[in-house]
Amino acid sequence: MTQIAAIAVLIILGGVIASLVSGSIPAFKAFGFDFITTETWNPVTDKFGALASISGTITTSIIAMVIAVPIGIGVAIFLTELCPPVLRRPLGIAIELLAGIPSIIYGIWGLFVLAPFLQQYIEPALIGTFANIPGLSSVFAGPPYGIGTFTAGFVLAIMVLPFITSISRDVFETVPPVLKEAAYGVGSTTWEVVWNVVIPYTRVGVIGGVMLGLGRALGETMAVTFVIGNAHRISASILAPGTTISATIANEFTEAVGDLYTSSLIALGLILFVITFVVLAFARLMLMRIESKKGV
């Protein structure tokens, strides 16, 4: 019985891959490898390229992780090591509730509350601060729309935060008290205990949590669609509008008339599948290497 269930999962996965591949054949036949390397996305002339969507997917996920990983681990450390016991439960529940909010709510909140706030206060400050620093001045350039790649990354960061925090907290709690007590016993500070005992002991679990968060950031659709600006362009500036794979599919599937258009959207889905697969495989590999090192 369990064996049948396990095989069924494989068959379903195989079916998904097969239908994605067969659906995207017309697009790859028409554009070949250029589909992945060109930025054009023109439904009028039936010319499609996925580069803008791919780059947007990766950029927003990186921004989300850059913001969410330090905060998420920080909150987990606070909850397990520093927080007064009275606050521990309510704070933990509050963070887990963040994970339960439907993504469309994040999208609407991002559009009506966060975007105007970023536009008025944060983005002008960012543009002003980095205006004279070469390199960074082009990353934080352009008019502050309030909507764009940065805003999308910011919303994603809030969405993946609970995943990273809860998992980190759970694994931090598995550290045997005797290890920490020993460290404190030889005169370590709290910071030294966290950095030299807790994190090394739980590294695998923390990376698992980060990867789970990254997986969600890569595929998140509705919230991103509302705040990313949906422009099929690659900009140096992270404040400029962009798009992601899932946002493009969600936006355009209903009105995609014509086989090549539909097929290109399915091909985008296949690419997202591959990206997610590679990320997860990479995470597994990393975990395996850490495990084997530990054995030595």
Next chain:
Amino acid sequence: MKLDKLLCAAVITAAVSMGSANAASITGAGSTFAYPILAKWADAYRKETGNSLNYQSIGSGGGIKQIEANTVTFGATDAPLTVKDLDANGLAQWPQIMGGIVPVVNLDGVKPGELVLDGPVLAQIYLGKITKWDDAAIVKLNPKVKLPSQAIAVVHRSDGSGTTFNYTNYLSKVSPDWKSTVGENASVQWPVGLGSKGNEGVAAGVGQTKGAIGYVEYAYSKQNKMTYANMINADGKTVSPTSESFQAAAANADWAHAPGFYQILTNEPGATSWPITASTFMLIHKKPSDTAAVGEALKFFDWSFEKGTKMAEELDYIPMPASVVTLIKKTWTADIVDAQGKPIYAAK
């Protein structure tokens, strides 16, 4: 055992006969633009006749696909099909309801209707060639309005949309530049600007961004009290977006000589015509397999033309002019027939 079978058969017969007593149910799919009015009509119609209508607003493209696959009684699209496409699938088409598309702006000190724009300037803005509000071309149209030296933030729809189809169709008609570089479609490759999802997204984007311009359906600009711009129409006259100017565009369109009602209501002639008017078209099979359902659907659309106009106006839609309705009813009797070639529904 025998009793069981008998009982079973009785239950099935009862279920089947109950189902058929419920009359044919009408199913439809397509345009999101027409969804609010179709829902309102369906509700009133059910109260009056007991017949219900099930409409899924999945977008015009989806509506076309569904009616071609014959999974629904009718499809609804904001972009009409060409006669060639209609014939290839054995479909009939007519316009059911209209609305206006309105440019909206967010400029400090500019009140609704104060700003005047024309098609070529609008195209240049959306092409990214006019980038400041105090550009000579805009100043020339608005000598009395104080325009700031502010960057124009262009907002457009991100989702595929019938509104975008009609808007880009208009820009293609008035600007050769637009036609050759961007063209018309439910979604296009926008040269500049940021995309927002749905009319509500564009309305929010324009409302929040100083110096923004966008295009929304008339109902949205009215309900959100947005700063709309007046337009210069094909006759060179300045017009405001009102029910009258939308109806003028529909009345001035040459429906009688448009085969398959293939008529896009942008840039219509007439001194009072609003230049960006749009209509939603209904699609039905000319020789349907389910004649009962199609008969019901036509009865519903006929009822909508007769009794649904006030409801449409309440939702800021524009009813079709009477002359066009007469033409539509004629094509119903002539084109939509059963296997024997007899009209399925005879409109009064």
